[in-house]
Amino acid sequence: xLCIEVELLAGRYTATAYNDRTRAEWPPHPARFFSAxxxxxxDHEPVDDQERAALLWLETQSPPSMVVDxxxxxxxxxxxxxxxxxxPVNDIGVAAAVEPKLRAAEAAxxxxxxxxxxxxxxxxxKAQATQLNKLNKELEKAQNQLAKLQLSLKDTSSASAxxxxxxxxxxxxxxxxxxxxxPAVFPSATCFRYVWSEDxxxxxxxxxxxxxxxxxxxxxxSSLVRCIIVDEETVPNLVxxxxxxxxLRTVGPGQLARLEREYERHxxxxxxxxxxxxxxxxxxxxxxxxxxxxHTVFADDWIVFERIDHVRHAQRGQKLQSSRPLSSRGTDxxxxxxxxxxxxxGGRDLPTSLSGHARDGTPAEIPHIAFAALPHVNYExxxxxxxxxxxxxxxxxxxxxxxxxxGLIAEWERTRSVDSEQTVMELGxxxxxxxxxxxxxxxxxxxxxxxxxxxxxxxxITATPIALDRYPGNLRSNFAGTAHRASREAQQSIAAACVxxxxxxxxxxxxxxxxxxxxxxxAHDFMPARKPGxxxxxxxxxxxxxxxxxxxPVILGAGRYLGLGLCLPVRT
Amino acid sequence: MIEANAVVPTLKRLTDxxxxxxxxxxxxxxxxxxxxxxDKVFPPTHLIDKNARDAGAKYAAERRVIEGAVQDCxxxxxxxxxxxxxxxxxxxxxxxxxxxxxxxAVDFSKVAADVGRVTSLTAPHRVADALLRDSLLNGTLFRLxxxxxxxxxxxxxxxxxxxxxxxxxxxxxxxDSTGPKGGLGSKxxxxxxxxxxxxxxxxxxKTSSRIDPAGIVNKAAEVLQAADPNDGWxxxxxxxxxxxxxxxLKKGDGKATEVNHSNFPPTLDALGGGVTIDHAQHTVVISLxxxxxxxxxxxxxxxxxxLAALGVLAILAAEDRxxxxxxxxxxxxxxxHALALSAVKxxxxxxxxxxxxxxxxxxxxxxxxxxxxxxxxxTGPGEPLATLxxxxxxxxxxxxxxxxxxxxxxxxxP
Numbered sequence: 001x002l003c004i005e006v007e008l009l010a011g012r013y014t015a016t017a018y019n020d021r022t023r024a025e026w027p028p029h030p031a032r033f034f035s036a037x038x039x040x041x042x043d044h045e046p047v048d049d050q051e052r053a054a055l056l057w058l059e060t061q062s063p064p065s066m067v068v069d070x071x072x073x074x075x076x077x078x079x080x081x082x083x084x085x086x087x088p089v090n091d092i093g094v095a096a097a098v099e100p101k102l103r104a105a106e107a108a109x110x111x112x113x114x115x116x117x118x119x120x121x122x123x124x125x126k127a128q129a130t131q132l133n134k135l136n137k138e139l140e141k142a143q144n145q146l147a148k149l150q151l152s153l154k155d156t157s158s159a160s161a162x163x164x165x166x167x168x169x170x171x172x173x174x175x176x177x178x179x180x181x182x183p184a185v186f187p188s189a190t191c192f193r194y195v196w197s198e199d200x201x202x203x204x205x206x207x208x209x210x211x212x213x214x215x216x217x218x219x220x221x222s223s224l225v226r227c228i229i230v231d232e233e234t235v236p237n238l239v240x241x242x243x244x245x246x247x248l249r250t251v252g253p254g255q256l257a258r259l260e261r262e263y264e265r266h267x268x269x270x271x272x273x274x275x276x277x278x279x280x281x282x283x284x285x286x287x288x289x290x291x292x293x294x295h296t297v298f299a300d301d302w303i304v305f306e307r308i309d310h311v312r313h314a315q316r317g318q319k320l321q322s323s324r325p326l327s328s329r330g331t332d333x334x335x336x337x338x339x340x341x342x343x344x345x346g347g348r349d350l351p352t353s354l355s356g357h358a359r360d361g362t363p364a365e366i367p368h369i370a371f372a373a374l375p376h377v378n379y380e381x382x383x384x385x386x387x388x389x390x391x392x393x394x395x396x397x398x399x400x401x402x403x404x405x406x407g408l409i410a411e412w413e414r415t416r417s418v419d420s421e422q423t424v425m426e427l428g429x430x431x432x433x434x435x436x437x438x439x440x441x442x443x444x445x446x447x448x449x450x451x452x453x454x455x456x457x458x459x460x461i462t463a464t465p466i467a468l469d470r471y472p473g474n475l476r477s478n479f480a481g482t483a484h485r486a487s488r489e490a491q492q493s494i495a496a497a498c499v500x501x502x503x504x505x506x507x508x509x510x511x512x513x514x515x516x517x518x519x520x521x522x523a524h525d526f527m528p529a530r531k532p533g534x535x536x537x538x539x540x541x542x543x544x545x546x547x548x549x550x551x552x553p554v555i556l557g558a559g560r561y562l563g564l565g566l567c568l569p570v571r572t
Numbered sequence: 573m574i575e576a577n578a579v580v581p582t583l584k585r586l587t588d589x590x591x592x593x594x595x596x597x598x599x600x601x602x603x604x605x606x607x608x609x610x611d612k613v614f615p616p617t618h619l620i621d622k623n624a625r626d627a628g629a630k631y632a633a634e635r636r637v638i639e640g641a642v643q644d645c646x647x648x649x650x651x652x653x654x655x656x657x658x659x660x661x662x663x664x665x666x667x668x669x670x671x672x673x674x675x676x677a678v679d680f681s682k683v684a685a686d687v688g689r690v691t692s693l694t695a696p697h698r699v700a701d702a703l704l705r706d707s708l709l710n711g712t713l714f715r716l717x718x719x720x721x722x723x724x725x726x727x728x729x730x731x732x733x734x735x736x737x738x739x740x741x742x743x744x745x746x747x748d749s750t751g752p753k754g755g756l757g758s759k760x761x762x763x764x765x766x767x768x769x770x771x772x773x774x775x776x777x778k779t780s781s782r783i784d785p786a787g788i789v790n791k792a793a794e795v796l797q798a799a800d801p802n803d804g805w806x807x808x809x810x811x812x813x814x815x816x817x818x819x820x821l822k823k824g825d826g827k828a829t830e831v832n833h834s835n836f837p838p839t840l841d842a843l844g845g846g847v848t849i850d851h852a853q854h855t856v857v858i859s860l861x862x863x864x865x866x867x868x869x870x871x872x873x874x875x876x877x878x879l880a881a882l883g884v885l886a887i888l889a890a891e892d893r894x895x896x897x898x899x900x901x902x903x904x905x906x907x908x909h910a911l912a913l914s915a916v917k918x919x920x921x922x923x924x925x926x927x928x929x930x931x932x933x934x935x936x937x938x939x940x941x942x943x944x945x946x947x948x949x950x951t952g953p954g955e956p957l958a959t960l961x962x963x964x965x966x967x968x969x970x971x972x973x974x975x976x977x978x979x980x981x982x983x984x985x986p
Contacts, residue, residue: 084619213861
């Protein structure tokens, strides 16, 4: 076992979350710590071979567990409110433009003088005389240039508006300021630990210890730390967990080389993104065994696209704004996404698991990929707006089909992106205002995080209504008997829908035409999902209880492949 | 609180810490408002959304768990602000001739008397500041002079050039981002972090009002713009500036309050109305490990020890001046809880130290005397390493811009 302890010497940790620059990161990600070790490695040039080998060993290890304070830092506690701080700029000045020219003139003079000095002997041939003349002329020209520039510094005749403003802004009290933010957290326990299960060799351990000794900060320079390998038995409280809610960035083999390569480019000055692997972490369960919950035919690693509100069109150059549709327009977005991928495919035979149709055109019997618009629901200020769209994969998707799907997405990004980085695409359609999306691996918003929709629970409530597979009867009949029977039919239909997607039959189902979650919309706001000639399917909201916790994603009913019947697991 | 077994550090002990015996030096103090616990203090304000309504919205707050209980806390002085105060405190000691320190100064007194002298300790970006860059040393632009060129290539592995010119840059951090090498210029991370946070914050309301001592009523006269710019305003329509139709132009809304007469009814400000705190925590850390990353070519430990002593001196000097952070925010140490330093070892254990300002000055001076020849400071206490003067063009522009500002002309954003 290798256990490294880090103490926040000033009690504070300032580091920006990778997916939300207005928030502080906590707990400190293992990838960030690895970067700190790499920075220490490069304290000495040339790099120490043993230290390098030790880091190469460390990067091959599986993601570490952690002992870290997770109770005193959460949404409400331990975080300083992020406020704009105005930092004085330094790129201001009156002589700033002149300085590089002066330097160039001086350099020209020096090289001319050196060249002349090189011609030690008096010129004998005409060519040598001409050469010397030329060098002397260059020297004179550079000297004149220098004199002229130096004179310009003394020039008090003109005063353009720009120069006046610069002169005023350079004085300390009036210095122009630039906005920066410094998100910080203050955990009650200032020490935390990373724990790897494997033992390093004695050489590697000693090298790692030397590296740890040189780690002075983690995150911003104001997060000064103390770092040391500890020997005692350590019981982690945060471990890698596929069901965990936290996503921390970790490293994999090749990270050291990648970081060193990236450094050549950014030199710690340009903006850069830390290469990393996402790893879900969860708090250690109280019980010894993690129970396995029943799950649906759909998987919980989705392909998520987040809504991008503003994008600059690459060709037209204009700034475009995305629409902010409510979840009732979600099926249009889902359809648009599906069509975009079909178009990227180009009409050749798509496997059933992707197209949703068998060879002969009939609807597929097997589960296939679903498209869902993800609405912001269930929180105090939830407005039901669509935050993004996701492609939900069936668990049974073969790796070949999976690769095909990724190929389609890549093709879509390549051919249909609107911005210069080729990452933002437009979902459009006849009835749809432009909606811009970008694929994201680390969604910041809860609505876009698959865990929000997939975590185990005994109770699920619809965020978008279920389109019932069969007509239940008149739910709004004035005759009590009819309405009641229709209601029973609907409930049974929903129970059957649960079974169809692989869940056990629910304990009870309650239906409603009005929204059951804050932010979601009434059932009748959703456009019916139908083909021409078909009857309109009845849409209802539902609250479903199961006897034991089940794991999502739970999408039910006839419209499930287009995002209708998307249910949110709620706490009971 | 200074512990009973706290030891006064000798230069030898400090050198041992710097050489590897300790990871950091840390100090903690408990402060309270000068008016006693429960008195109101005013934290630094920040710009907020115009729709903000919460009490104390302009302040940077946090809810922390301290010793098991949730406490509302508020930032009273940030890391950057504390660094500025410490540099000012060092400058005061240097100007008093009690310590020797390389200081580069720009004399603005002839150009703008209120600005006076700006030094590498008070300029926003220290020795890399634009103000120094725009000034002349013996007729040459500072960064093109020998002195200015000497530290252009300083790096953590080659820190001696910066040590000779601006050692505080190695303690508080400096980035020569607009120098000759642009963004790739010398970059040194800070080794000293200090912060003051108020604990037990309850937000209050602030009132502003004025009673006119002369009893002038707001409607006493209509206030008009004067035709003669030297007068500013007038009540006589005959002397007023007129618009194209010949009507006299009002100054603002024409009321007496426009020219600071008459009464101002009280306004209530709850967004930035001050805060009562139970106490404030002052935490300061010098990372000796960060100093150990600096190489000077020779006698590394001696140079690092000077920097450590300089850091300690800065902390105690600022402490000695008192925490007069801003208007209505004066903090004093709680009885028995003045700043207590300790050395933090690699394993987390601490060794308490006892040091006052005079001891810190003596320790620093001793460490400076122990420097080898090529790192020694070339100037004595109170003597600037170089005095620059603003370039004539800059001087002219500053004067002109001030004239224009006084005349009420709005200057463009640069």
